[in-house]
Amino acid sequence: MAEKNAQLALSRDNIESLKALEVGEAIDLQITTPTSPRRVKTLYVGMDIPNCLIFQMPTTAKWISTRDLLTVGNDLVVRYVLEGDSGQVIAFRVKVLKLLSKPTGLLITSFPQSLQSIGLRSEKRAQPGIAVAVKSPQFGEGSKDATGIIVDVSFKGCRVAMPINPDWPMLSADEKITLIYFGEGNNIEISATIKNIKVEQEYNYYGLQFDENQKSVTQLLDRHVLLR
Incomplete structure (x- = not known):
């Protein structure tokens, strides 16, 4: 029992x-x-x-x-x-x-x-499941309402799953976007570039590369990721 x-x-x-x-x-x-x-x-x-x-x-x-x-x-x-x-x-x-x-x-x-x-014998990415808001010029004024989940993450980048939504057009490779999550009492932003896209069932998966030298990436890993 x-x-x-x-x-x-x-x-x-x-x-x-x-x-x-x-x-x-x-x-x-x-x-x-x-x-x-x-x-x-x-x-x-x-x-x-x-x-x-x-x-x-x-x-x-x-x-x-x-x-x-x-x-x-x-x-x-x-x-x-x-x-x-x-x-x-x-x-x-x-x-x-x-x-x-x-x-x-x-x-x-x-x-x-x-x-x-x-x-240990594959790319070292933790799988924390972190909710984020996603900002992109393609989303227009509704960008603040676009959301996704970080399904794996490393120092260099992450993969974000976004539900397929008619108000959120599919983003393009090499497009710049911003991830926003809540931490330390305020919203924290991470800038990234879309490197690959995959569609599975009801989600769009975006492989992202973080812009370099962002303190916000370290804050994200320190707060949510035990494996470093």
């Missing part, structure tokens, strides 16, 4: 990706701090679906400063490599539930609500 409840938040494939993480495997733990995140390597111990995950947290003097950051409720990002035909890096966000020192050093975290993954 507990596993069934977990699948309400995670897909069957995501649950299997977690189960494939073997006891004793190395994981990368990113700890949120008031200044900049701290990343350490430690070992996976086990899980209780859908209640918690357990990781090793040594009690040696070398780890004291790291342990001091693991306060209840603090955010963590966990990353690990799942070997397979393509090789996958898996990442997810959890919160600290409890830190134990006896009988051994253990970190207990919440159970993840979602996972992100990228293939």
Whole structure:
């Protein structure tokens, strides 16, 4: 019954990706701090679906400063490599539930609500699903109402899915457009160029190349993408 409840938040494939993480495997733990995140390597111990995950947290003097950051409720990002035909890096966000020192050093975290993954042997693009507004001269005054979803993204570009809509003409290759998303309390804009177009069922998919040196791209990745 507990596993069934977990699948309400995670897909069957995501649950299997977690189960494939073997006891004793190395994981990368990113700890949120008031200044900049701290990343350490430690070992996976086990899980209780859908209640918690357990990781090793040594009690040696070398780890004291790291342990001091693991306060209840603090955010963590966990990353690990799942070997397979393509090789996958898996990442997810959890919160600290409890830190134990006896009988051994253990970190207990919440159970993840979602996972992100990228293939090591293919183009490294995360798949976050970010809602955006799309501005183009072709949309005219209704441009502010045109919307889409970023279905994959990297530092250099992204792919946007837009529902086919008679008020939104199909855009052209090499056309300049602007993506707008809400973050940090205000609208953030990203300029891009359409490099390819694909139509599938009820959506137009646009492959975009970001203009260079845009702070807004870094903001987007920092806010939505765990795999970097």
